[in-house]
Amino acid sequence: MRFSIERLRWFLVAGAVLLIAGLVATIAISSYRAKKAFVEKLKNFAHIAHETKNFTYSDALLGHTSYTLHAGRVVQHGDGTYSLFDVAVQLHSKTSTEVDHIYANEIEYDQNTGVGKAIGEVRMELEVPQSVAGTRHGTQSPPTAAVTTSPQVVFVDTSSVVYVKKLGVAATADEVRFRWGKLSARAKGAEFSPNDSTLRLLADVHATGILHQQQLDMTASEALIDRNSNIATFGHPTARTGNRTGKSDSAIVYLRKDGSIEHGSATGNVELTEGTALIKAAHLDAVLNESSVLESAKLIGGVTMVDSNPLRPTQGSAQTVDASFDATGAPTVIVGRGQAAVAMQQGAPGGRTMHRAMHGDTITANFVHDAKHAGAGHAGNDAHSSASLIKGLHAVGSAQVSGDSVTAAQGKAAELKQNAVDADDLVASFTQTAEGRALLRTLVGTGHTKLHQEGSEGDVSESRADVLNADFVPSATGAAQLETAKQTGHLTMMSRSVRKPAASGQAPGSSKGPATPTVSTGSAAEGTYVAATDTLTLVGGTHFSDGENSLTANEVTVHEGSGDAEARGNVLASIEQHDAQPSGKVREAQPVTHIASTEAKFVRAGKIAEFRGTDGAPARLWQGGSQVQAANLLFDGVRRSLTARPAGSSGLVRAVFASMGGTGQVVGAKKASGERKTAATIVHVASPRLDYSDLSRQAVFSGGVKIEGTMGQVESQRAVATLNPSKPAAPAADGPASSAAAQANPVNGTLEKVVVYGDVHMRQPGRTGTGDQLTYTAADDEYVLTGSPPHLPHIVDAQQGNVTGATLVFNNAGSTIIVSGNPGQPGGRVRTETEVRQSH
Structure with missing residues (x-):
């Protein structure tokens, strides 16, 4: 069975979902640091009297500046409220030279109610930590560029931010926008709680960008980022990259301290698509490495796969699917468990449709990295994607591989046949062609192996044995074709042929009457089929x-x-x-x-x-x-x-x-003589x-x-x-x-008669004879010895002596010899009867 790696790369869609989710989470977490510090500054405005221009305030911790606030003008109102204009805040990292900036046109703070309001636009410029700066978008700089280029900056724009001290929440109902290189995100409304360090994006979350030179797009109904537990939760997320899409009812992303994704899960109506292929499951779990490359993925709950590609429609199903990936994100092992199955169709010459399928309680697929064809631009792949080739398939428990074949027996038209291989355990291995395709090389079945073939007219052949070994070679068209197949151990065979009775004067099978099935069986210690x-x-x-x-x-x-x-x-x-x-x-x-x-x-x-x-x-x-x-x-x-x-x-x-x-009935006797x-x-x-x-x-x-x-x-x-x-x-x-x-x-x-010719010599008890011809008739136990001059039949009898005539008639049990004379004598035949005395 030809195997396409493109049909298995859909699990990378899970990586796209979590990766884009991480973009939003990282941006939001970066903004959390700025917002929390900004709110803290509002608490220090109580000592400002009336109006102050060019107000600057700095705070230091252990000799290191933690923040600096500057306002072009600060006004104290008599009712305990303050207004700050042209506000600029610098936030300094405790462990690096990274500096974040926050800008606002006007801020009002009511010391009595503990409510602060940013009037108009609020803009933030947040430097991305170096630990994650090189992995977040498609403009990744070379390792040596970190020294000579400007720090990567996240830009955040919003308006009408309100802080309520009693609730410990800062919120805005307006749109929040994030920009980072070629990545951007936005949401309708946001809430931030400094007390529990959570950021909630209220509605219409949307993130877009370029990753590995492919467009990324993500939407969600809402998002919640919890920095204390490093968890980001999304409602009804949908992620798209290239021709891949993933969505679910909800998703959770678990983050590392640097903001990169450690692992994540999606629950409820999980759908992963790539081109014409669609995978559905109830739940998805995925683990990513520090470079945000997928390491493993698990699909749970009625997993189904459908590919509507008209050239090769494919379907698959399992209760659970586990996938492991290498450092480049290419799959290494994929395991389907629980009534795992995959089936596909393919067109064949003559307008036929060929079917292929594999079933088993568990199906395991192993892959090898294809460095030669990596990034070759396979359809549906990233430009920088790693190529993988199927190395082996392993089906366990009620395993079956089935497919159609077209055979043309000698003197017959091509016939479509259905073939199936069953075993307790089936292992298929593949080799790599020069064109970068996986080609089936061997198929090994152990335990209750069965080969089944059924013709279009109902003819069936089947063989069973303990072990099956099949080898394949490339055909003229490049596909794998059977070279040898061997079944060993208690081999049994069955063949059922359906024949129609022959019409008068016609060949067998030409009648339109009902078919007559004939069944044949066989057995042996082993059987070997050689295709050549x-x-x-x-x-x-x-x-x-x-x-x-x-x-x-x-x-x-x-x-x-x-x-x-x-x-x-x-x-x-x-x-x-x-x-x-x-x-x-x-x-x-x-x-x-x-x-x-x-x-x-x-x-x-x-x-x-x-x-x-x-x-x-x-x-x-x-x-x-x-x-x-x-x-x-x-x-x-x-x-x-x-x-x-x-x-x-x-x-x-x-x-x-x-x-x-x-x-x-005695031959030649009258009916009255009866039977003997x-x-x-x-x-x-x-x-x-x-x-x-x-x-x-x-x-x-x-x-x-x-x-x-x-x-x-x-x-x-x-x-x-x-x-x-x-x-x-x-x-x-x-x-x-x-x-x-x-x-x-x-x-x-039974024997009717015997006729002997040419120089006849006869010997019986008490009797010998010679002649040209002797005829024995079994029904009446009669002998006729004939000849012609000068070799007339002659009998020497122990009791009668010599007897000669043209025809001698006698039998084993009788007491007479009938002799006919020479045909040339007058009067025709002479009949002579000789009495033979019986000894007592």
Whole structure:
């Protein structure tokens, strides 16, 4: 998942809120020092008589001048009131050379009531302490400039200031204005209490200025500065810097002795915005260093994030969010706790919308400083901002990473798929590109890992294991793409394919009828996916099953694009075929067919399944007592055929056709003769080659044939075994386990007849025979031996002696041999019946 640092820098907005709040607080606190001293001076006017011009009064403490008051004219009125004109006050710092100035056109003081009034304008010039002078606005001077430049001065203008001694409050209802370099502030009305050292800005608080070459703007409904506890409180503050905005119902700023912000909090409907991004929370806490740079921030209470950027809409949520920052204000760690989640959308070729998401009880993001691209002017960043790149993501507790992908399987149109990775613990690591982008490098999941993929047509695949390791590499477009993925420990898999039944004369899936889902499952010790080859390799007790068919092996490799597969080591396929039945009918199960080999190969497009072994340990196909074994068994699902071959010139293909017998109609008998019980048959065949077709239900053995079993011992050049027609099987599912199920099956069904050709030699108990062709029919246990001059069929019977004729008909259980004469003699066929004496 591509990660954008811009989506996480909104926490710096909190710094902007507190920073601008500090500007107002520092200015107000500086004015507090001047106002308090000014009020104290009014108490010393009692000794002035009548009118005095150019009045000057100084006070010293421990040999250091603390203040000097000068008035162009002072008038004492008879009622105990005084008027001062053209007033100028100098306030001296106890520990430095800083001097503050206060100017007023006229001041009236009533000694009886203890009320002092400044008539008209009041102006103050307050020097900023050197400890904070270099950090308060964007015109910060170089370190060497402190000696050669004039002190930085805060200018304060107001009017109609009233001091009430009994209340210990100095107040004005007029506007108060502050200016400091490129920073300014104003408020509608102010109150100052020397007793508890508090300054209250009554309404319409507004501060503006330049910080780090960006415009700052702050408003509040009111403000309260408590110098004793170094706390500044704001009502409904809103702060803006660049494209960032922060606001809340209230905010509290905790100040250091030098007036800089130590930490602060905002409560109630906290909103932080940056461009199209908006973060909401119930509460915000933040800590700043002595340079007013954000060190940490905490958002509490239903934290949500929404970015309406049309190119990449994003949403996120958590109960709490903690962020830590380095000395430059760049984030180092951000932690979301309590059902943490982030989701985004991104456009893709073809007008598609791609979704990305991450969930977890806790999500931790780690960042590294990007010195190369710092201050590169990223959108929404300060010109001097520090750049950060995501280094890692860590989701804990019901963790999930999900997203969409577009895949184009061989011969198919591109398909949008939904992917998800679940685990108890998910860790993603990132690398930095030359362009300064973070690129996903690895993804590690531990504990109950799950990979889930769902296609647009409802196809679903899923795998579960103890551990997941995935590696990513840059793609041609610069985005991260999967290189390898490995799941280990108790790996299980599930695949559900939704197919529509084929319409008559059309390809599968072309019907508009209801879809038929098929489910296959699998398991292994571990599985590895390699994107370059698009292959999934499963190792260790690999098992596939579609509910009726199964495949086991030590190792299986599946080619995801083509659907081809290879199996190696102790391969065993089990096929449980069912007769196809009309909808609603119960399918009749047939005996299970097994195929065992050393290795196997499946080609999906050609419906090819090849099972390989050696002549010493051949591949074997069997069902019940029937079987075929050879070094190579090649199934062709298109032709519905099986080819069996040995590995070497001296090797053989061996087959066994067995049936348990049963009750059936005697072939060729009249209905009145009824039914009889047929005997069980077993026929063993060995030859260099076997070719079987499911269409004709014939197994052709060639290259020299040897037969044993119910037929006795038969040798010939060629043999054809015909099987009884089987009932049509139900469609198989999709996957390696089903590849064998879709193939021809010469052991599925009973033997109908066997015909052997070419130099036939037959041996049965008490009987031998030769001929050109021998036909055995299993249903009536009948043999027909034929030949042609000069090689007429010939039987040597232990009791009857030699028997020769054009056609010899007999059976194992019967007591007669039917002999037909030479076809060329007059009268046609000659039928001879020979009685065979039975021994008792």
